[in-house]
Amino acid sequence: MGALSxxxxxxAVTLLPIxxxxxxxxxxxxxxxxxxxxxxxxxSERVAFLSAVSKAILADPDARKLxxxxxxxxxxxxxxxxxxxxxxxxxxxxxxxxxLVFHVSPSNAPVNFAFSMAFGLLAGNSxxxxxxxxxxxxxxxxxxxxxxxxxxxxxxxxxGALLLVRYARDDEVNRFWTGIADGRVVWGGDxxxxxxxxxxxxxxxxxxxxxxxxxxxxxxPIAVLELDDAGLKALCSGLYNDIYLxxxxxxxxxxxxxxxxxxxxxxxxxxxxWPALVSQVKExxxxxxxxxxxxxxxACESAATNAAxxxxxxxxxxxxxxxxxxxxxxxxxxxxxxxxxxxxVLTSLDDLAPFINEIYQTLTYFGYGREExxxxxxxxxxxxxxxxxPVGRALDMDVIWDGYEIVTGLSRTVDIR
Amino acid sequence: xxxxxxxxxxxxxxxxxxERAAKDAALLAExxxxxxxxxxxCPPYRAIIEKLGFADAGxxxxxxxxxxxxRLFKHLTLRSVPEDAIVKTMTSSGTSGQNPSRIYLDKVTxxxxxxxxxxxxxxFIGPKRxxxxxxxxxxxxxxxxxxxxxxxxxLGFSMFGSDIEYALDDDMSPNMSRIQAFLEKHAGTxxxxxxxxxxxxxxxxxxxxxxxxxxxxxxxxxxxGGGWKQLLAQAVMPEEYRARIARATGITRIHNYYGxxxxxxxxxxxxxxxxxxxxxxxxxxxxxxxxxxPLPAGQPGLIQLLSVIPxxxxxxxxxxxxxxxxxxVDDCPCGRMGKTVKIHGRLEQAEIRGCSDTxxx
Numbered sequence: 001m002g003a004l005s006x007x008x009x010x011x012a013v014t015l016l017p018i019x020x021x022x023x024x025x026x027x028x029x030x031x032x033x034x035x036x037x038x039x040x041x042x043x044s045e046r047v048a049f050l051s052a053v054s055k056a057i058l059a060d061p062d063a064r065k066l067x068x069x070x071x072x073x074x075x076x077x078x079x080x081x082x083x084x085x086x087x088x089x090x091x092x093x094x095x096x097x098x099x100l101v102f103h104v105s106p107s108n109a110p111v112n113f114a115f116s117m118a119f120g121l122l123a124g125n126s127x128x129x130x131x132x133x134x135x136x137x138x139x140x141x142x143x144x145x146x147x148x149x150x151x152x153x154x155x156x157x158x159x160g161a162l163l164l165v166r167y168a169r170d171d172e173v174n175r176f177w178t179g180i181a182d183g184r185v186v187w188g189g190d191x192x193x194x195x196x197x198x199x200x201x202x203x204x205x206x207x208x209x210x211x212x213x214x215x216x217x218x219x220x221p222i223a224v225l226e227l228d229d230a231g232l233k234a235l236c237s238g239l240y241n242d243i244y245l246x247x248x249x250x251x252x253x254x255x256x257x258x259x260x261x262x263x264x265x266x267x268x269x270x271x272x273x274w275p276a277l278v279s280q281v282k283e284x285x286x287x288x289x290x291x292x293x294x295x296x297x298x299a300c301e302s303a304a305t306n307a308a309x310x311x312x313x314x315x316x317x318x319x320x321x322x323x324x325x326x327x328x329x330x331x332x333x334x335x336x337x338x339x340x341x342x343x344x345v346l347t348s349l350d351d352l353a354p355f356i357n358e359i360y361q362t363l364t365y366f367g368y369g370r371e372e373x374x375x376x377x378x379x380x381x382x383x384x385x386x387x388x389x390p391v392g393r394a395l396d397m398d399v400i401w402d403g404y405e406i407v408t409g410l411s412r413t414v415d416i417r
Numbered sequence: 418x419x420x421x422x423x424x425x426x427x428x429x430x431x432x433x434x435x436e437r438a439a440k441d442a443a444l445l446a447e448x449x450x451x452x453x454x455x456x457x458x459c460p461p462y463r464a465i466i467e468k469l470g471f472a473d474a475g476x477x478x479x480x481x482x483x484x485x486x487x488r489l490f491k492h493l494t495l496r497s498v499p500e501d502a503i504v505k506t507m508t509s510s511g512t513s514g515q516n517p518s519r520i521y522l523d524k525v526t527x528x529x530x531x532x533x534x535x536x537x538x539x540x541f542i543g544p545k546r547x548x549x550x551x552x553x554x555x556x557x558x559x560x561x562x563x564x565x566x567x568x569x570x571x572l573g574f575s576m577f578g579s580d581i582e583y584a585l586d587d588d589m590s591p592n593m594s595r596i597q598a599f600l601e602k603h604a605g606t607x608x609x610x611x612x613x614x615x616x617x618x619x620x621x622x623x624x625x626x627x628x629x630x631x632x633x634x635x636x637x638x639x640x641x642g643g644g645w646k647q648l649l650a651q652a653v654m655p656e657e658y659r660a661r662i663a664r665a666t667g668i669t670r671i672h673n674y675y676g677x678x679x680x681x682x683x684x685x686x687x688x689x690x691x692x693x694x695x696x697x698x699x700x701x702x703x704x705x706x707x708x709x710x711p712l713p714a715g716q717p718g719l720i721q722l723l724s725v726i727p728x729x730x731x732x733x734x735x736x737x738x739x740x741x742x743x744x745x746v747d748d749c750p751c752g753r754m755g756k757t758v759k760i761h762g763r764l765e766q767a768e769i770r771g772c773s774d775t776x777x778x
Contacts, residue, residue, distance in 0.1 A: 289706035289719070290764045293738060296709075297486045303468035304461035304493055311468045316708030 020176045028146045029163035038097030039124045041411045042085045046121045049158045051078035056145035068111035069138045095411040097124025099182035106187035107132035108249040114142045115397045123410035126161040175199045213361035214332035217254035220367025221261040221269030236277040238392025247338045252362040252394045256342045278315045292317040295337040353380040360384030366391045428532040430697035433753035447725045448482045455731035458497035462731040480711045484734040490518040498523045498729045509678040523729035530682030548603040549578025552612025554585040574611045613643035625665040635667040642674040683724040690750045692757035699724045714743040738764045
């Protein structure tokens with residue numbers, strides 16, 4: 001077996017030290033076959049594999065109750081992948097994978113490991129993916145689908161390119177994978193990113209890392225008041241997805257709602273919108289009591305410690321609305337749990353600009369045109385906001401995320417003239 | 418400024434003797450006074466109850482009294498008296514990496530804790546100090562840093578003991594010769610046996626059973642507390658707990674108590690009929706997690722405790738992270754008045770905190 005440090009393409013099987021292998025629980029794939037041989041980006045075998053996984057998930061009756069698993073499965077359909085390729089790939093350019101990419105997936109968003117896997121495979125890499133230590137129904141079902149598809153003879157080619165593992169916090173295993181990976185994808189926020197930067201990586205290794213982010217929503221009160229009942233229901237459904245599907249813990253879940261308009265109109269729009277949202281939450285949200293307790297504790301803390309908090313309106317324990325008198329100095333510290341929105345009334349969207357820093361990620365909107373938002377981002381030279389999407393699409397994961405074009409970021413562009 | 422001085426007649430309240438209407442009236446008046454007092458004296462408390470809209474409705478019934486989540490004492494410094502009036506700071510045992518609760522006591526509050534606890538406990542063990550056998554080791558009581566909840570419990574209850582002995586060695590195994598000597602010394606008299614629920618079970622009952630031994634504590638009155646969580650995990654029900662204690666030790670007078678460090682003193686005690694009773698100085702409300710609305714008897718929910726003791730910190734109305742249900746009011750076969758409740762256990766995945774955080778394997 002060749003040395004680990006500089007494998008050549010022809011003997012590119014990664015030899016795992018026995019200690020490392022023992023420390024991990026393999027969920028899918030075969031460590032003895034893992035290689036670091038890249039393929040071209042958007043390789044048809046990879047697309048076929050992902051769409052087979054998509055089919056397997058959708059065929060699993062257990063998946064139906066899991067919106068996140070279903071969302072991933074829809075995203076990974078053959079047709080959707082083809083559309084993304086057309087949209088993002090530069091015609092005539094040759095892109096290859098980096099080799100081996102190590103992924104550290106987050107615990108607050110159980111489905112993200114699957115997206116991370118897809119991005120890494122589509123970029124042409126072999127992928128080692130560390131799943132969160134806590135088992136979730138979402139992960140169980142997706143892992144089951146991956147194993148099922150890997151076992152099929154027509155997807156044999158993927159077997160050396162994918163390894164899903166789980167292991168307890170283990171410095172040595174982290175160090176090992178970081179040390180040999182050509183790229184790493186680190187989810188899980190500031191702490192995790194910092195931790196993985198402490199492990200030495202090869203000089204050419206690339207990093208795509210997802211730090212802590214803050215997301216917000218802006219609503220035009222007039223637009224809310226003009227909605228008919230069906231439109232109001234649709235808007236609430238969108239807000240429900242953005243806020244509640246991930247217990248408001250996803251980095252793209254809105255924490256702050258900025259109303260732009262005069263106070264009187266905003267008041268009327270609030271009176272119309274929030275009770276309608278609450279009635280949907282009542283039907284759809286099944287929060288564990290401990291989460292509601294966390295929410296109550298957090299609300300008490302912010303009432304006691306944040307002078308900008310004017311009052312907190314509680315709709316039962318389903319929705320808390322924290323009324324802020326002013327923004328700042330650091331609105332991104334206003335975070336909620338499982339359905340706590342901080343509300344502020346602004347006269348213009350431009351009033352937001354001074355507060356936007358590099359921590360801001362997703363701006364969801366309702367009642368705006370795409371152009372005025374484009375102008376808003378460009379005119380103020382904002383350091384943050386990487387995504388601007390309509391209400392309801394905050395959690396829609398895609399190849400462009402957090403300001404990265406991930407598939408492109410995990411592949412090499414080969415300049416051929 | 419509202420009067421902070423507690424009413425001297427509070428300690429003379431009739432323990433378990435008040436019928437609902439009389440108790441509600443007295444307790445409600447005291448709750449209003451305490452709410453106003455803390456509101457004027459503790460700015461974070463005022464901010465919370467005003468901003469969360471508790472203050473708007475007025476306090477017409479006990480269920481209207483604004484309540485704080487007990488976990489808040491881990492996150493905020495909540496005091497209603499100047500720092501130099503603090504005579505003692507109690508801490509709950511937090512698990513590793515978590516802040517412990519910090520409870521600030523002035524003289525009034527510390528004094529009330531002792532007097533109220535004495536009234537409640539003597540109802541069950543009699544007015545005289547008794548020889549006391551602590552089901553724990555001496556190191557626990559002296560190591561206040563590591564096991565503060567256990568140490569505080571032992572210390573608090575030792576005021577009911579005349580001659581105090583520890584049943585366990587420092588390795589937490591029973592010392593048979595010491596127990597025997599203590600029993601011989603106090604033959605024929607009632608003995609107060611005190612310990613934490615889990616430790617009594619694991620380090621006394623199971624240890625004796627394993628060794629095939631018994632002790633002759635027929636005159637013992639066991640008072641135990643700290644939570645059933647670990648016992649429930651081992652599927653030990655209260656009935657079995659009592660039966661096996663009786664078999665291994667001869668003790669048949671057994672009283673569980675329920676309380677929290679944040680409301681030390683006004684504990685709920687288990688009567689001969691196996692129900693936990695709220696004494697005159699405290700009351701229990703059960704609330705639905707989804708909207709905190711009060712629940713009737715028989716429906717499990719979050720346990721809220723009221724206590725007239727806390728003057729130096731705003732802890733007179735606290736929402737716990739325990740689940741329980743109300744059994745009845747003024748209708749216990751034992752004849753004592755007041756609400757009776759049953760504790761189901763902690764909220765799932767709740768932080769492990771307080772008294773049940775004893776020995777972890």
